[in-house]
Amino acid sequence: MVDALVPRLPGHRIVRVRVRRADVAVPSGAALVRALQGARIQSVRRRAKNILIETDRPLILRVHLGMTGQLLYFRGQAGRPGHTAVSLVLDGDATLVYSDVRRFGRVEALSSSEWRDRESELGPEPLDPSLTPDLLSDRLARSESPIRSWLLDPRQIAGIGNIYATEALHAAGIHPRRPASSLDAPEVALLLTSLRASLRLGIDSGGTTLRDYRNIDGQQGENAKNLRAYGREGSACKRCGTPIERLTFGGRSAFLCPSCQPVQR
DNA sequence: AGTGTATCCTGCAGGC
DNA sequence: TGCCTGCAGGATACAC
Secondary structure, X not given: OHHHHXXXXXXXXXXXXXXXXXXXXXXXXXXXXXXXXXXXXXXXXXXXXXXXXXXXXXXXXXXXXXXXXXXXXEEOOOOOOOOEEXXXXXXXXXXXXXXXXXXXXXEEEEOXXXXXXXXXXXXXXXXXXXXXXXXXXXXXXXOOOEHHHHHHOOOXXXXXXXXXXHHHHHHXXXXXXXXXXXXXXXXXXXXXXXXXXXXXXXXXXXXXXXXXXXXXXXXXXXXHHHOOOOOOOOOEOOOOOOEOEEEEEOOEEEEEOOOOOOOOO
């Protein structure tokens, strides 16, 4: 997503801002419009699941897709998506639209210091080479949470959702309910490798479209066909043939192969 | 302090 | 056909 935004957004001036769903915008309504209107986009980057757009003003535009958010970029007149929450008309006849059926996502303008405070709460990036198996082990050792819950907590490790947590744990042969602190060094190393492989596969495949995900051109991602555990309850494990099971904890579904991912080692 | 649960919201699939 | 229930990619406020 961000890789696709980087060559397109910088340089654009935000000409007009329309907030159609006030609960998605922070600050809601007119204040967000005032903050952004007239600003020129300078750079785009990602941290955890946040898309961060920096401008020539002392503010950062943070876009978070939540569960069903879509960020769409187009030139000329294209039909407005059905659940448009915020639209930014850019110069050069371009438009950036944030659309979100469930409205769990956010489009937020914040100051650098506000963002610094938020960022200080976030765990390390799994794809950052500075996260070593030893560092990950140290962090895991401090928690008795089920490893799946730990992986979903952005304060522990950034940017891992239920799909990639599920896929990585399956690939690493680790039961999602194992306490984080119970993983030994080889398991942690394998988990980190598996996380990175699952994330890279997802990114290289253009993202995982289960229903709503779209890239900035409105196209679906192809990663759903690569999933080996997530959403496959009752289907044969692609490694051993055992039916994949689903269980629920932490308010979310977890999928696992009971044979490849034993409850205890 | 650390951990688990309820909640925000809409749409869709499946059971009856 | 239509109504009901459960579930969905995330994060956070709150209870214990």
